[in-house]
Amino acid sequence: MIQTFSIASYLAVKEVWRNRGRFLLVSLVIALITLLVLFVAALGEGLGNGNREYLSKLDADMIVFQAKSDNVIAASRLGRDRLAAVRRVDGVADAAMIGTSSASLILPGDDEPLKVAMLGVEPGRTGEPTVLEGQQLSTDQASEAIIDRNTAIRSSLAVGDTLTVRTTQGTRDEFFDLRIVGISDGQQFQLQPSIFVPFFTWDRIRSKSEAEVNSLTSVGNVILVKLQDPAQLEQVSQRLVAQVSNIETATLTKAIQALPGYSAQQSTLNTQGGFTLFIGILVIGGFFQIQILQKVAQIGVLKAIGAANPVVAFSSIIQIVVITVIGVLIGALLTFSFSLFFPPTVPIVFNGTTSLIAIIALLLIGPLGGLVSIRYAVRIEPLKALGLSS
Amino acid sequence: MKTYALETQSVIKTYQSESGTIQAVDDVSLQVAAGEFVALVGPSGSGKTTMLSILAALLQPSSGKVVLDGQDLAGINDIDRVAMRREKIGFTFQANNLVPYLTAVENVELMLRLNNKLDKTGKLRARELLARLGLADRMHNLPGQMSGGQQQRVAIARALIHNPSLVLADEPTASLDTERAYQVVETFAGLIHEQNRAGIMVTHDLRMVEFVDRVLLMQDGKLVRIYTGHSEIMELIQGSRH
Numbered sequence: 146m147i148q149t150f151s152i153a154s155y156l157a158v159k160e161v162w163r164n165r166g167r168f169l170l171v172s173l174v175i176a177l178i179t180l181l182v183l184f185v186a187a188l189g190e191g192l193g194n195g196n197r198e199y200l201s202k203l204d205a206d207m208i209v210f211q212a213k214s215d216n217v218i219a220a221s222r223l224g225r226d227r228l229a230a231v232r233r234v235d236g237v238a239d240a241a242m243i244g245t246s247s248a249s250l251i252l253p254g255d256d257e258p259l260k261v262a263m264l265g266v267e268p269g270r271t272g273e274p275t276v277l278e279g280q281q282l283s284t285d286q287a288s289e290a291i292i293d294r295n296t297a298i299r300s301s302l303a304v305g306d307t308l309t310v311r312t313t314q315g316t317r318d319e320f321f322d323l324r325i326v327g328i329s330d331g332q333q334f335q336l337q338p339s340i341f342v343p344f345f346t347w348d349r350i351r352s353k354s355e356a357e358v359n360s361l362t363s364v365g366n367v368i369l370v371k372l373q374d375p376a377q378l379e380q381v382s383q384r385l386v387a388q389v390s391n392i393e394t395a396t397l398t399k400a401i402q403a404l405p406g407y408s409a410q411q412s413t414l415n416t417q418g419g420f421t422l423f424i425g426i427l428v429i430g431g432f433f434q435i436q437i438l439q440k441v442a443q444i445g446v447l448k449a450i451g452a453a454n455p456v457v458a459f460s461s462i463i464q465i466v467v468i469t470v471i472g473v474l475i476g477a478l479l480t481f482s483f484s485l486f487f488p489p490t491v492p493i494v495f496n497g498t499t500s501l502i503a504i505i506a507l508l509l510i511g512p513l514g515g516l517v518s519i520r521y522a523v524r525i526e527p528l529k530a531l532g533l534s535s
Numbered sequence: 536m537k538t539y540a541l542e543t544q545s546v547i548k549t550y551q552s553e554s555g556t557i558q559a560v561d562d563v564s565l566q567v568a569a570g571e572f573v574a575l576v577g578p579s580g581s582g583k584t585t586m587l588s589i590l591a592a593l594l595q596p597s598s599g600k601v602v603l604d605g606q607d608l609a610g611i612n613d614i615d616r617v618a619m620r621r622e623k624i625g626f627t628f629q630a631n632n633l634v635p636y637l638t639a640v641e642n643v644e645l646m647l648r649l650n651n652k653l654d655k656t657g658k659l660r661a662r663e664l665l666a667r668l669g670l671a672d673r674m675h676n677l678p679g680q681m682s683g684g685q686q687q688r689v690a691i692a693r694a695l696i697h698n699p700s701l702v703l704a705d706e707p708t709a710s711l712d713t714e715r716a717y718q719v720v721e722t723f724a725g726l727i728h729e730q731n732r733a734g735i736m737v738t739h740d741l742r743m744v745e746f747v748d749r750v751l752l753m754q755d756g757k758l759v760r761i762y763t764g765h766s767e768i769m770e771l772i773q774g775s776r777h
Binding site: 152159450452528 | 588591593594614617618620621622624626628629630632633634635636637641645646648649650651677693705
């Protein structure tokens with residue numbers, strides 16, 4: 146076996162080296178496929194992350210929605226009375242209301258206002274992101290804000306600065322100043338950079354319809370729930386639905402899947418990635434098949450002088466693996482180089498796990514594509530290949 | 536009783552075709568001793584290439600025995616046939632003889648690699664053999680960088696380097712001009728005699744049999760005549776010129 150592998154490696158490496166121009170071209174094709182697959186994967190990750198980043202980083206076990214809102218945060222409306230009821234349910238360790246809305250962040254000079262997700266959170270409770278710089282929010286009604294890293298990068302605002310948000314109150318645009326007390330890590334929500342304000346401040350300044358402007362009741366979107374024992378998720382969920390009227394519950398994962406467009410977007414990008422891999426298999430398979438067809442006589446000679454089938458097969462496999470690995474490495478380096486030049490507004494995120502899965506899939510396309518050609522090589526009859534058959 | 540490196544007894548090879556059964560080799564019995572160089576000649580379709588394929592363990596006879604170094608080729612499985620070709624037989628073919636991405640010396644050493652015998656002595660022998668064949672300055676050339684005659688000489692070195700019992704050559708001069716063809720066959724014959732191998736050359740060019748010890752003439756699949764001795768062979772050559 147070692148002898149077979151040794152001869153096969155020798156033949157494979159010699160052939161690749163002595164025809165390096167041709168094989169490099171194939172590697173470059175694989176590199177381009179790698180570039181495409183990694184970018185599609187990174188785009189999928191970036192878009193997905195942009196949609197779910199805030200939710201996926203939440204320190205909560207469950208989200209309470211208004212009944213029949215289909216777990217869509219924007220479609221759910223819950224009053225403060227529900228929050229008190231949720232907190233009373235046995236098994237709930239903590240609960241906090243959050244409210245979501247959009248706002249325009251006014252930037253100095255002639256810059257276009259930055260569209261941000263403005264989230265109302267309860268200071269000191271789940272839902273308020275931990276700051277990396279500065280301080281947490283102080284009270285429920287303070288004119289303060291935490292901005293996420295994306296907002297900080299795109300607005301050049303820093304801790305201690307005052308930011309101005311523009312919202313629509315009925316039919317009028319109004320401007321509100323908030324002092325930035327802290328900057329958190331990336332907390333995008335529905336593809337927008339985020340700012341976090343105390344819940345009652347949020348309720349005061351968020352965009353409202355004419356009817357809502359004069360309303361005295363505070364309404365948030367959902368309630369985040371932390372459990373005393375996360376293993377009791379199902380039981381607590383049942384108790385919540387039974388004891389608090391007109392609500393439904395969902396895990397964070399379910400809530401993320403229910404984000405508008407999230408599932409469709411992810412499945413579209415995954416399909417694109419899958420098709421690119423499939424095309425890769427066909428391209429590589431086609432190349433190696435043509436190559437085998439061109440060297441039928443050469444393989445015939447090898448077999449006639451006593452090279453066994455495993456030598457021929459291993460030699461082909463080693464070549465395919467070497468060419469694929471070189472191609473994937475070049476592609477990964479190209480991807481990494483290009484990614485350095487992308488502005489932060491482009492939603493591309495190179496996640497280790499996603500990239501690794503893509504790279505493993507790419508490493509498999511060569512051998513998969515080459516299977517047919519290897520089978521063909523093994524079945525070459527030396528007699529026919531050398532023109533000795535009658 | 537004399538022992539032969541190669542012996543066949545009543546070898547028959549038939550093919551089925553739309554027009555019926557074709558008898559490509561019909562009851563051929565022959566013997567070749569070690570150190571003997573034999574030519575297998577005959578017109579197109581006489582069965583000489585089929586016979587060569589059978590002797591090369593590339594084709595199973597329909598019936599009969601092919602005994603190489605005391606072992607009947609008809610009775611062994613495919614894996615052993617491959618091993619037999621690797622260890623006991625040396626080949627040169629008409630064309631596409633060499634592995635195109637290996638240099639001359641690497642092509643010769645390949646036979647030693649396949650037989651797990653590539654050591655310092657083997658490497659030295661490969662270089663010496665190539666030098667004897669006039670290829671001292673071509674050892675590191677790829678086949679594409681050599682002439683047809685030089686490639687044939689590399690193939691001869693490859694056919695002999697692993698000390699096979701039987702050396703087979705299929706039309707080794709087909710793609711060469713007359714002068715180079717004579718040189719190649721003369722060198723081939725010299726090495727077969729010197730190294731005490733059994734050699735069989737299939738050729739349609741009767742001028743090339745000048746250097747062999749016997750000529751076996753095949754016609755319609757049968758072995759119809761054996762020319763032995765220098766004068767008989769020279770007569771055959773003279774006859775072919777008229």
